Amino acid sequence: DIVMTQSPLYLPVSPGEPASISCRSSQSLLHRNGYNYLDWYLQKPGQSPQPLIFLGSNRASGVPDRFSGSGSGTDFTLNITRVEAEDVGLYYCMQAVQTPPTFGGGTKVEIK
Amino acid sequence: EVQLVESGGGLVQPGGSLRLSCEASEFTFSRFWMSWVRQAPGKGLEWVASINQDGSEKSFVDSVKGRFTISRDNARNSLYLQMNSLRAEDTAVYYCARIFLCFGEFGYFDHWGQGSLVTVSS
Numbered sequence: 001d002i003v004m005t006q007s008p009l010y011l012p013v014s015p016g017e018p019a020s021i022s023c024r025s026s027q028s029l030l031h032r033n034g035y036n037y038l039d040w041y042l043q044k045p046g047q048s049p050q051p052l053i054f055l056g057s058n059r060a061s062g063v064p065d066r067f068s069g070s071g072s073g074t075d076f077t078l079n080i081t082r083v084e085a086e087d088v089g090l091y092y093c094m095q096a097v098q099t100p101p102t103f104g105g106g107t108k109v110e111i112k
Numbered sequence: 113e114v115q116l117v118e119s120g121g122g123l124v125q126p127g128g129s130l131r132l133s134c135e136a137s138e139f140t141f142s143r144f145w146m147s148w149v150r151q152a153p154g155k156g157l158e159w160v161a162s163i164n165q166d167g168s169e170k171s172f173v174d175s176v177k178g179r180f181t182i183s184r185d186n187a188r189n190s191l192y193l194q195m196n197s198l199r200a201e202d203t204a205v206y207y208c209a210r211i212f213l214c215f216g217e218f219g220y221f222d223h224w225g226q227g228s229l230v231t232v233s234s
Contacts, residue, residue, distance in 0.1 A: 031217065039220040041157075048207055048227055049149075049157065054220040061222075092157055096218045100173050103157040 002027045002095050006104035014112045019080040021107045023093035028073045030097075037097035040069055040078045044089040053078065085111055114139050114223045116208045121228030128198050132228055134191040134208030142186040145211035147221065148193045150204035161193065162211065162218075176202075198232045205229050
């Protein structure tokens with residue numbers, strides 16, 4: 001199974017400041033079709049997870065443009081240009097290139 | 113708006129069985145792959161199982177193979193997870209999730225239910 005490793009585990013951020021989360025995979029997530037099958041999810045406190053980014057860099061429906069995803073192969077990054085109070089929660093990356101799909105351990109984002 | 117509503121969770125003894133249901137609405141259920149994803153208390157997310165549109169393809173995480181079965185009834189817009197020989201480590205919130213295909217491949221979970229708590233304890 002592909003192992004997903006996120007860092008940092010905990011990320012305190014001041015409102016309006018940028019934030020960045022790293023995700024590394026134990027195998028390449030680059031499909032033969034040229035796309036990286038890497039997704040990002042946010043689980044707000046007390047809620048179900050919601051999709052943020054799919055195929056490495058595509059924002060899911062309704063996701064604000066302050067969220068962006070980048071990377072290729074085994075190294076990926078989720079960036080938030082200006083963190084807002086509503087962005088607090090647990091962020092997970094997930095690989096979808098191989099079954100079983102596997103998640104990173106999560107990064108907890110809190111407001112300072 | 114797409115809705116996924118899970119039911120059937122509860123307290124069960126080790127070795128027991130439970131059947132989760134997920135009722136889908138506001139989309140054409142029969143056109144989508146579906147999955148179950150779980151989250152143990154205070155832990156991260158773990159994919160459990162997936163099923164294709166007509167139920168002919170199924171896959172499971174190794175830890176539940178031979179114990180869990182995934183199925184669907186497209187006429188009832190419903191997804192099911194039959195869980196047998198339950199263990200303490202199966203204790204989790206179980207989410208029903210819709211799969212969005214990207215270029216014909218598993219893409220991402222684009223909609224999630226609110227979850228159903230399963231507690232395995234004596």
